[in-house]
Amino acid sequence: MALQSSTQDIMKRSIKYITYAGALAGLLLTTSCNDDFLERPPQDQISDATFWKSKDDLSKALNAVYSQLTREGIIYDDGSSDNAYAQYPWESTATIVSAGTINTNSNAGWGYTGIRRANQLIENADNIEMDAELRERFKAEARFLRTWFYWNMVLKFGDVPLVTSTLAAGEEDVARTPRKDVVDFLLSELTAVAEVLPVMYGGGDSNEKGRVTKGAALALKARILLNEASPRFNTGGDATKWKAAADAAQEVMSLGYSLFKVNEESGKDLEDDYAKWVDFADAEDERNFRLGLRSYEKLFQQQYEGNSEVILDRQFIMQVDPQWHNTYLLPSVLNGWSSVTPTQDLVNAYGNYKTGGPANILTPEKRAELYLNDDPAFANEYKNRDPRFYASILFNGNPWNALEDGYAFTWQIGGSNNSQTGYNFRKLVDPQSRRENIESHANIILLRYAEILLTYAEAMNEFGGPDATVYAALNQIRERAGMPAVDESVYNTKESLRELIRNERRVELALEGQRYMDIRRWEIAPQVMQTIYDIRNRLVQARVWDDRLYLMPVPQAQIDLSDNVLTQNTGY
The missing domain is CATH 1.25.40.890 (Serine Threonine Protein Phosphatase 5, Tetratricopeptide repeat)
Structure with missing residues (x-):
């Protein structure tokens, strides 16, 4: 390739x-x-x-x-948010954090x-x-x-x-x-x-x-400054805090990083048939879609680790130190545990490939009716979606020949190690190690250039509203993913662009640990941490938000060991 x-x-x-x-x-x-x-x-x-x-x-x-x-463990931060459900409380605290019972x-x-x-x-x-x-x-x-x-x-x-x-x-x-x-x-x-x-x-x-590296230091600085500029911590609305975050991101942007891209497909990737899922206008349209999908999914795979987008990753040593995303994310039929699975709300966040705007989302009742009746129209909701959707989410019918010849996902209901929501994650899974039946040693990316572009776009929009540099930063990410450029006639105010930027962060950085921070710094957690249901509209997890959950409890064992020098967070 x-x-x-x-x-x-x-x-x-x-x-x-x-x-x-x-x-x-x-x-x-x-x-x-x-x-x-x-x-x-x-x-x-x-x-x-x-x-x-x-x-x-x-x-x-x-x-x-x-x-x-x-x-x-980075994936469990998304399990503590509205992006995902972490079904096993013995693996992490995400299950009880998301339920509000920690x-x-x-x-x-x-x-x-x-x-x-x-x-x-x-x-x-x-x-x-x-x-x-x-x-x-x-x-x-x-x-x-x-x-x-x-x-x-x-x-x-x-x-x-x-x-x-x-x-x-x-x-x-x-x-x-x-x-x-x-x-x-x-x-x-x-x-x-x-x-x-x-x-x-x-x-x-x-x-x-x-x-x-220098880039890692500046990237973490930008992440912290963005958090501190946000509504929860910038109660006075000090615009200079947003500018400081944008300036830190701009320093990273000057260091030579670039978004990872592929420029052709090969091997088993060519066997995936997306004609069922996307109404391609012509061959060039299909090529754009497929390269967007491949560029995004391969960014995280072992074969391409250390690419031009990576600012900091957690390294794994071949034959010595394996990592377990394939096990935690795949379903039982693929020897996985379905430990962390996408919520319907995350699925709904992926936009329309053809228009660049939001997707047409079914009501939970209608989705359940179509699924339970085995109605072919059930598949329509998954058509013409953002290429990152097909690269990130295993939904009924999503093809993946690189993983296994002729493979297409089918939700297995019930039994051990299967998804409770109706979806599994595809993002972060390394198909080559699964196909070769060997352990994955793919590095886990902790800081990457796409986050920097999103930080810059958000901070500059909050500082002064939409401008050419904000649109340019967003369009780099969307173009890499095969999505249309931002419609500047629609997203032409700070408020409208804010919503697009927040959604762009959600789909671009899904399962990378950022959503936990984002819903708290934006103070939207009370609205988005809602009870979740599967594609049959059946209860998966009751979630109850309390404002004490903006912070986690200091473990009582640590307070006891400190002879009560440590104090507890409010509400615990």
């Missing part, structure tokens, strides 16, 4: 991948599975005095920090292992004799990772103890730091490390692909 960035080029850029988990197994930084929220130092492992001696020690310590980066016995993400490891590295790095510039870069990488871990906790809990040094015995009980102070610290850290981190890595010792 010919690519905008060829496979050969990608391989050249992938000279060496950063090695993660296991780097320090049994050493100083491998914390035991105790219950302490600030991770008291283990007493039975290598000491600081023994370990911090060489560049190799520092590199291993840094890899141990990287090993704490977000893994498959309590203080649960832990929705409170943890300090990664932060402690980063603090230890930053404190001990200066004691090692090595190249000074490389040492400062290693420290900057650790500071970025510490910021990543803190931000994910701030999103869930608000105020958290801000600890920037390794605590000695007796110092562990630290009160929660006001949220604003933590956020200010994180933004200052990202600004500082962006000046140290390189734009890219060339490969070789200490320059492995997968390390954090």
Whole structure:
């Protein structure tokens, strides 16, 4: 397959991948599975005095920090939102978060292992004799990772103890730091490390692909600033906060990233027949649709990892460290568990391929009637939809020969490991590993260029309303997906364009962990976190929203361990 960035080029850029988990197994930084929220130092492992001696020690310590980066659990954040249903409460807290029943016995993400490891590295790095510039870069990488871990906790809990040094015995009980102070610290850290981190890595010792870059620091800064500019946190409507988010996104836009695209199909992809689903005007129209679909779905597949759109991804080591999206997302007939499945509301969000506007959506009652009567008209609702719909959602009849010869999805009702909603996710599944019956090692993308374009579009629209740069950012994403450009005669006000941008974020970033944050920062969670039903209009999950759910409860076990120095969030 010919690519905008060829496979050969990608391989050249992938000279060496950063090695993660296991780097320090049994050493100083491998914390035991105790219950302490600030991770008291283990007493039975290598000491600081023994370990911090060489560049190799520092590199291993840094890899141990990287090993704490977000893994498959990112999909459960969508399960905590209106995008998806997470059916197994033993896999994550998403089931009880979305139902509104989470309590203080649960832990929705409170943890300090990664932060402690980063603090230890930053404190001990200066004691090692090595190249000074490389040492400062290693420290900057650790500071970025510490910021990543803190931000994910701030999103869930608000105020958290801000600890920037390794605590000695007796110092562990630290009160929660006001949220604003933590956020200010994180933004200052990202600004500082962006000046140290390189734009890219060339490969070789200490320059492995997968390390954090200047772009990653600025992209996370843009994500945080966008959150802080939003209604929940910008209660005074300060427009300059939106401008700051747009400026941070624009810095990333100047670094050379681009949206990943394919320019032809090959192999099993050619066997998928979409003529049943799309009323193609001509051969060129079909080509546009199919390349939009392929560009979007292949972005996440192992064969094309490290492409021009990726800003930061969680690396997985071949034959050592598999990831499990194929298992969590596919149905039982494909050896999956259907752990996280799309809601009807997410399905409804994918627009019309022909018009570029919203799709024609059936009432739940009509959809159920057509399905239960095996009426051919049931399929009409899935026709002429956004190519990202066909790339993201397994609905009845969606073909996928790359996964299995002649495969088309059929919802299996009941039984173990099948969807409860009537749909499964196709996005993030790697068909090659499924076809070859091997484990997937596809990297999990944590920051990518499409998000930056969406951040810029939203922030600039909120700052000053629609302008040419906003439309241009949105149209890059839509054009890559094969969708028509934004109709500027329809979306010509801040308010109308706001709704389109929000929907564009939803479908473009589905299952990437952003919807959890978005519905809270926009303060729309009370409206969208509604009880969900399957395609037969039968109850799947009762959902009850309470405003306490804007934040998660601090685990009571952590409060107890802190001798009640920690306080609880309101409503728990």
